[in-house]
Amino acid sequence: MSVNIIKKERNAIINPLKTCQPLGAMYAVTGIRRAVPLVHGSQGCSTFVRYSLSRHFREPSEIAVTSLHEDAAVFGGRRNLVEGLQNVAIRLKPDLIGVITTCSSEIIGDDIIGFIRSAKDELKQKIGEAETEKIKIVPISTPSFVETHLKGYDNAIKALADHVAEPSEPNGKINIIPGMVNPGDVREIKHILRLMDVDGIILTDISDPFDSPLRPSTAEYKPYYPKGGTNVEEIVDSANSSGTISLTKYAGSGAVSLEKKYKVPAELGPIPIGVQNTDQFLRNLKKLTGNDVTDEILDERGLLIDSMADFASRYLHGRTVAIYGDPEITSGMARFVGELGMEPKLVLTGSNSQDFVKDVEKVAAETGAEIDTMVGQDLRAMEVYLKDNPVDLMIGNSDARLMAKEYGIPLVRVGFPVYDRVGYHRRPIVGYKGGIHLIDLITNTVLEKYYEHEHWKLQQ
Amino acid sequence: MPYKLFDVSKDISERKEHTLVKHCQDPEDCLPKCNIKTVPGSMTERGCAFAGAKGVITGAIKDVAHVVHSPIGCTMYGYGSKRYPTTTEMPDGSTFPVKDFNIKYIIGTDLQESDVVFGGMKKLRQAVRETNKEFPFVTAIYLYATCTTGLIGDDMDAVAKEMQEELGKPVIAFNAPGFAGPSQSKGHHVGNHTLFDNLVGTTEPPAITPYDINLIGEYNIDGDLWLLKEYFNEIGINVLSTFTGDCSHNEIGWMHRAKLSVVRCQRSSTYIADLIEEKYGIPYIKTDFFSTEYCAKNLIAVAKFFGLEDKAKRVIAKRMAKVRSELEFYKEKLKGKKVFIFSGGPKSYHLSVPLENELGMETTGVSSMFEHEDGYEKMKSRVKEGGLVIDDPNTMELEELVEDYDIDLILGGVKEKYLVHKLGVPSLLIHSYENGPYIGFEGFLNLAKDMYSAIYNPVWNFVEFQETEDPDIKEEVTT
Numbered sequence: 001m002s003v004n005i006i007k008k009e010r011n012a013i014i015n016p017l018k019t020c021q022p023l024g025a026m027y028a029v030t031g032i033r034r035a036v037p038l039v040h041g042s043q044g045c046s047t048f049v050r051y052s053l054s055r056h057f058r059e060p061s062e063i064a065v066t067s068l069h070e071d072a073a074v075f076g077g078r079r080n081l082v083e084g085l086q087n088v089a090i091r092l093k094p095d096l097i098g099v100i101t102t103c104s105s106e107i108i109g110d111d112i113i114g115f116i117r118s119a120k121d122e123l124k125q126k127i128g129e130a131e132t133e134k135i136k137i138v139p140i141s142t143p144s145f146v147e148t149h150l151k152g153y154d155n156a157i158k159a160l161a162d163h164v165a166e167p168s169e170p171n172g173k174i175n176i177i178p179g180m181v182n183p184g185d186v187r188e189i190k191h192i193l194r195l196m197d198v199d200g201i202i203l204t205d206i207s208d209p210f211d212s213p214l215r216p217s218t219a220e221y222k223p224y225y226p227k228g229g230t231n232v233e234e235i236v237d238s239a240n241s242s243g244t245i246s247l248t249k250y251a252g253s254g255a256v257s258l259e260k261k262y263k264v265p266a267e268l269g270p271i272p273i274g275v276q277n278t279d280q281f282l283r284n285l286k287k288l289t290g291n292d293v294t295d296e297i298l299d300e301r302g303l304l305i306d307s308m309a310d311f312a313s314r315y316l317h318g319r320t321v322a323i324y325g326d327p328e329i330t331s332g333m334a335r336f337v338g339e340l341g342m343e344p345k346l347v348l349t350g351s352n353s354q355d356f357v358k359d360v361e362k363v364a365a366e367t368g369a370e371i372d373t374m375v376g377q378d379l380r381a382m383e384v385y386l387k388d389n390p391v392d393l394m395i396g397n398s399d400a401r402l403m404a405k406e407y408g409i410p411l412v413r414v415g416f417p418v419y420d421r422v423g424y425h426r427r428p429i430v431g432y433k434g435g436i437h438l439i440d441l442i443t444n445t446v447l448e449k450y451y452e453h454e455h456w457k458l459q460q
Numbered sequence: 461m462p463y464k465l466f467d468v469s470k471d472i473s474e475r476k477e478h479t480l481v482k483h484c485q486d487p488e489d490c491l492p493k494c495n496i497k498t499v500p501g502s503m504t505e506r507g508c509a510f511a512g513a514k515g516v517i518t519g520a521i522k523d524v525a526h527v528v529h530s531p532i533g534c535t536m537y538g539y540g541s542k543r544y545p546t547t548t549e550m551p552d553g554s555t556f557p558v559k560d561f562n563i564k565y566i567i568g569t570d571l572q573e574s575d576v577v578f579g580g581m582k583k584l585r586q587a588v589r590e591t592n593k594e595f596p597f598v599t600a601i602y603l604y605a606t607c608t609t610g611l612i613g614d615d616m617d618a619v620a621k622e623m624q625e626e627l628g629k630p631v632i633a634f635n636a637p638g639f640a641g642p643s644q645s646k647g648h649h650v651g652n653h654t655l656f657d658n659l660v661g662t663t664e665p666p667a668i669t670p671y672d673i674n675l676i677g678e679y680n681i682d683g684d685l686w687l688l689k690e691y692f693n694e695i696g697i698n699v700l701s702t703f704t705g706d707c708s709h710n711e712i713g714w715m716h717r718a719k720l721s722v723v724r725c726q727r728s729s730t731y732i733a734d735l736i737e738e739k740y741g742i743p744y745i746k747t748d749f750f751s752t753e754y755c756a757k758n759l760i761a762v763a764k765f766f767g768l769e770d771k772a773k774r775v776i777a778k779r780m781a782k783v784r785s786e787l788e789f790y791k792e793k794l795k796g797k798k799v800f801i802f803s804g805g806p807k808s809y810h811l812s813v814p815l816e817n818e819l820g821m822e823t824t825g826v827s828s829m830f831e832h833e834d835g836y837e838k839m840k841s842r843v844k845e846g847g848l849v850i851d852d853p854n855t856m857e858l859e860e861l862v863e864d865y866d867i868d869l870i871l872g873g874v875k876e877k878y879l880v881h882k883l884g885v886p887s888l889l890i891h892s893y894e895n896g897p898y899i900g901f902e903g904f905l906n907l908a909k910d911m912y913s914a915i916y917n918p919v920w921n922f923v924e925f926q927e928t929e930d931p932d933i934k935e936e937v938t939t
Contacts, residue, residue, distance in 0.1 A: 044508025
């Protein structure tokens, strides 16, 4: 039972397991009702992100950009941002605009707060004070050369806590910061809140915006705004909640900020993947609300436990797994895999985080497994590792699909992005139901790969 | 007035001159304004110069390693994102060790705050050395500037030169930072010039024939190149170099040995055909290979140059025989359907007429993210009276268009597809295709099939709940 940290052997990144901050912020702003992310950068900064989000969710991803060019590089991006803000405000009439910086606008050193003020002054001349004040404009600093997309998500949520949340009367609600998860996960969290009789404010709720019904009769057009998302009023009200649970400690700054400024108690992580992490989430909910864990939800737990009892020892026990991706999801998956009696052989994340190592150490202690761990590494490192250390199963995003194919290792798709299969954004991996989905997925993958050729072994 | 301002753009009136409504009596030089900066915050669909250089021009080359000098984002976004497969076959008969190497690997310098302050050249040098160690079999290493490195002023060319000497293999810098130029088109331009300046004339082909062509601007999207190459081979024309689909680095070096350059994507790569003509006197022709008529016409044009018209006619007849009857079926089904084409550039004029003539559809309009005047001239000449020609349309204009023009199908990109679906209208991917290839005879049939299955997808018959069952039995897709 130990963790062996494999050091990075290169400086260059080959096949990254992370992207830059602005994506995380654009994702977060998309989870707000009638909100527009406005990226202050080059057109690639919006286009590439829209492409990345759309191919994963198979949904529109409407993001505005200030289109910085050479002149802005020399003279600053003031005109671009001031004009861009006004054009978005006047044409799209949003409830909120998240102004998201990039490497270029950060390097140029644009005074975002000052530019927003100028834009508002000009807007007031055009559409009047009242209309201007209706639109919340939130500066979100996301320098691309610092940390990863998760930090950008974290910065966006923190900006909402700092610029939008306002204290008034206690509301008895619980703020949930889901982290960068899928619509299915947010829906599962909301389902658990309902079963626990807890009113939640989801910061932010991407479940409908990134999995939206095709119903022309009810949709909002010109501009198209997807259904759902967290209302701005709810974000304002988040200062009055009984507590905040961030499902990821890697993006807990918003929760910490609400605690410091408005005394809203914060709980950070773990992501409720698997039995014990979901149990912990329920205990956190109980602690913050005083509500009991209901029978209904314990029955759901029982369904997961039943599946584990039925499948795990026969099909999964001792099978080795390589898990890669965002730190919270990866460490959560590692713990769940351990709960299934499987052996997390390699656990790998692209971000540089000591917390991640601690999480993996905990899994090693619980399972007794020897776990190789890579922090701040990339998919090439995994490829090289797997050449000498084959595993039975890989768990992670679509970016390792060619490697999986070449090595003949089945890949269970989890995380972001998944673009070579459908439906993964819709099905949860969190909560007991997420656990049931995962155990079915993992078990069926194992059956297909390791049992199918001796088909009689598949008979009950 | 030939220009139209969409209602949704009334507050950005500069958009008006970007939308042309064709009236045949208007002067010929009446074109949409283009290739200028986008209105900030207008919800453009445009990308950046880095995307144009790496994503379009160089990313399709099979045997080079790409090092993106950037904070992590640009590297991630340059990773495996495009559908341009490569084989392991090298022109000298040898085998490159990794299939689809161009899709499989991307390298980046992952710039941090301290690099932004102190410069990233040291890191770039190190990344190049590491790349060579990791992938010693690559023929060359390409380096890409990005917004960050452009702004901090890293001298990419100096690093490339130094590393080339150190490693003894070509190292080439592409200076197309994201903010350069109004769209990805700037990156195409930089890509062409950089490859021409550094490569063309530096290598010799293993063999030459009297029938050698450069196939320029063919990136092998979803296998387009492989299909097109079959036609040329059967006619007896040898594709000596492809720029750049499934090509090798050295192939570009011997483009000066071809007898003729055939330009496929006229927006992204006429530059290099011009440069080669100017320096080496090799003529070029601009071609259309989308649809059966254009493909036939242009195969004959290329064949005529070599005196191979009769063989070309036989090849065309053979291929037409394969697709004719099926195309007739789809024409019957697609007749009268209104289509709008929102391509990156040239497909907007490659497809507008064939969809009408060969499939009986009605091309309501065409648009492009990054075309220049010459492209819009062609677009305008190939739409009918009242047809729209739009430069850099934004999301809301797209919505208004769908509503006002009763569009049956939009050919667009991933960013547009899912929005268009939400409007209750089918859409299919024309940049990287649904079930391609889309080029040539068989490709046009694939496109027709995909358009048919998009428009006749049964789902469009029951988009909304009906209180009483609809007595009309709608036609369903038959395969």
